[in-house]
Amino acid sequence: MSRAVSLSQLRKIPYALSLAFACAWMIDPSLAAPDALQALIPFARYPHLLATAITFAFIAIAHQQVGQITAKRPILATACLLCLLCFALALVLKHQESDVLFLPISFCLLMVVLCQALLLLTCLKAFANLSMVDCMLALIAWQFFVAILRCIASICPSGAISLIAPLIIVLCFARKSTVYLLQRNLVIAEETDTGANSISKDLRQPAKLIAMNTIVVFTIQSLQGLSYVSVAGVSYLGLLIAIVVTSIVLAINKRIIRIGQLCFSSICLIELGVVVFSLSNAHSFELASIVLDAAYMAFSTYFFVSLCNFCQRSKMDPILMFAMAYLFEQLSAFLADALTLALGPGVHVFFLVVLAGFGTLTLILLSDEDDCHFLHSSVLDKEKCLDPIRYFATLADTCSSVSMQYSLSRRESDVLLLLAQKKTAPQISADLVVSLATAKTHIHNIYKKIGVHSRQELYDFLGLS
Template sequence: MAKAVTVNRIRNVPYALALAFACAWMLDPSAAIPAGFASLVSFSQYPHLLVTSLAFGVLALFHRQTSTFLSSKAFVVASCSLCFLGFFGAWIFSLQPETSWGILPFACLCVTALCQASLLISCLKALAGLPLVDCLLTLIAWQFFVGTLRALSTLLPPLAVSCIAPLAIALCLTRNTSTALWHENPTEKLPSEEAGKIEPHSFFPIARLLLIYSLIIFTIQMLQGFAPTPVASVSYFGLFIAIAVTSIALAVNGRIVRIKQLYDVSLAILELAIIVFAIGAGCSYEIASILLDASYMTFSTFFFTILCNLCQRRGNNPVFVFSLAYLAEQLAAFLGEAFSGMIGPGVHALPLVLLAGLGAIAFVYLSPLRDGSLERSTDPAKAQYVDPARYYTILAETCTSVAMQCSLTKREGDVLLLLAQRKTLAQISDDLVVSLATVKTHTHNIYKKLGVHSKQELYQFLGLENLSYSAKSSTKPTR
């Protein structure tokens, strides 16, 4: 079997979309904060996070109405124009006393935040139409562009990148290759009987991911606030560490990409950053800041890839999902920065040690993509294996990775797991309580998406060709 990442696949990455996403991410609404508003939230250095949170909340609340116009060239051009005018207006307002302008500076901040939020969601909506591997490659390009822009921002005037970025976004998102991705509706990839159908519990994986993401953002922002000296000028080196980590994770995998590796690595880097930060000597703050950025970008790559995949496989609205994700991020960043501001700068060894311990426990407990339902079965059919628990754990993880990578629906993922256990179509029909014809349809779709033509080729694809298994297990996928 060929590897998942090929030269042709790298060549076909939508780099214009990655650049537009990076430019939208680099827009800095804090440059448009009026002095009067900043004084109302004096305990935080980033009061604009409240306004951006409100902007993402509006998009999440009206996601059905906004889904259509977020995918139009006219809207992108209008948003970029308003964003540029917002930053230009903020510069004009800063030249004269604020009292002479009334509420115009605050209106300028609101317009800038709403435009940035809309452009970010437009980029992610296009990203949600890509297969898992293409999505990962696009996000690696996004990391590179963000790192480059961060490096340029240290050399250019403060508002230079924010003023140039809207023009670059308009040029990138109005290309035909970018607009075509907008119309890749993930729900249209589902079979007719499942299109538009979202199970009542299908939001739970997203909610769990949002909770983990919020904890990580809160931790990173709090640690950045504890630093007695500014470290933003060097932290962008962490982006290039994240690029290396993500690239290695893709390179070491063969045909099946195990996305959970990024989750594990990002949390390991975060725990290391906490330990380095607690040392509080020499260049520990700079090193910890670099590690924090590496952890953030690595986890963000994992996070956005999983959300895109869930939108495809479960039919969730990408505008709603990503608006909630950014709402959680902005609020977590605001709370983390405000918390560190109230405590004050400096090393707090005991809280950091407790934070590292509690964080490790929480992240392990909340770890996504786990399927413990096959690990503790007492089925005697497993006795023929030397280590049956390990076999079933690896089998479940492999099938989960394949289902994500090939955009299988949840039911197709269930059938894949049972096929991997060497069960017959009749046994699968009994286990899932569906007709034999339905099982055959799902099996046909699985073969087509995986590019295999027989069970033997399927076993080779999953790396099971050397294992023999008599299908006597009564283990069923969780519903």
């Protein structure tokens, strides 16, 4: 039985793209925000979150134009350099302590936020071109690089990583493998008469994912905002621990990557974080932060992989999808920041109960009974619904997801759906107008890629038994 992740897959991970995404993630616009902005928005510690949310709203409106920009390397290199210059200029002007400089610093902040948003969405657009397994491995590499950068940032002067990150991004974008992904349009499987790659315009799945992400970010941001000690120096340990555990699970797993378990694990960790935080001492706040970072690692991997997979299956623009996701994420972080500032640091029992309720609500959103039903009327048990290939609502969607996860060709995808419909090799040959030998070759290749040896094993794999 084949492994879910092989050494060859590890070798072809776009590490440069993962590092670029990590560097774009690590740029801290709050350091470029003018001090007077705090006076304009006194009810939030991080007013730049509102500016970031507005930026993603504009990008969502102009997503087609932004999508064209992200395929042009000169523009991306210019965005990196502009981000660096504006960030450095804002840091210099902030030390002048003059109210006259409010507008120039604010302009620098907006440019930093705009460039960072463009770089983040460029990386995510490239991730959406990867198969499900490759995307997940690349996102785990992203989390690893983020943990390393956060560790370095804890011992470096303030703003050092934000100044170096744009230069690293330029170098990463110059690599041939990354250039190929950046310039490549989203790979969309062609529609066929058999319906193997049927296009779904149902937006309930991404809406549910974005809602879940909003709740998770709000909960984590709220708990970290209530801490009265600095936890920046230890929280990255949660990322490293979660990465190690996830890697071990992938190494010992066979055939199936149960990506839904990442979501369930993250929600359980968030609930644990609420409990640990309620102990109300310096060490409990630090431990809670470590647990929450582990929760975010698990959920963000699940979230980005699922949304990338949806964009592939539905022909949706990843720029639009992720701009909307970031819009609500930044708004939720801003609201959490404002609420925790109003409450003050420390334990607030009622608020913790509300946060725990949000975690429960997220589980309810995930556990949608419709996810367990297919057009062939078979009902799967709850454990099998954690499987990404069984996450979708129709047999065609299931086969489409398997095709992406195991890198099946377009014709092999067609054959897989016909096999799932329990058609024989001669019937497949007639339906696809190919020779019987060709049909058998496709069936053999499907068995080899998925790691099954018979029709019955394939039916068991797809939950058709």
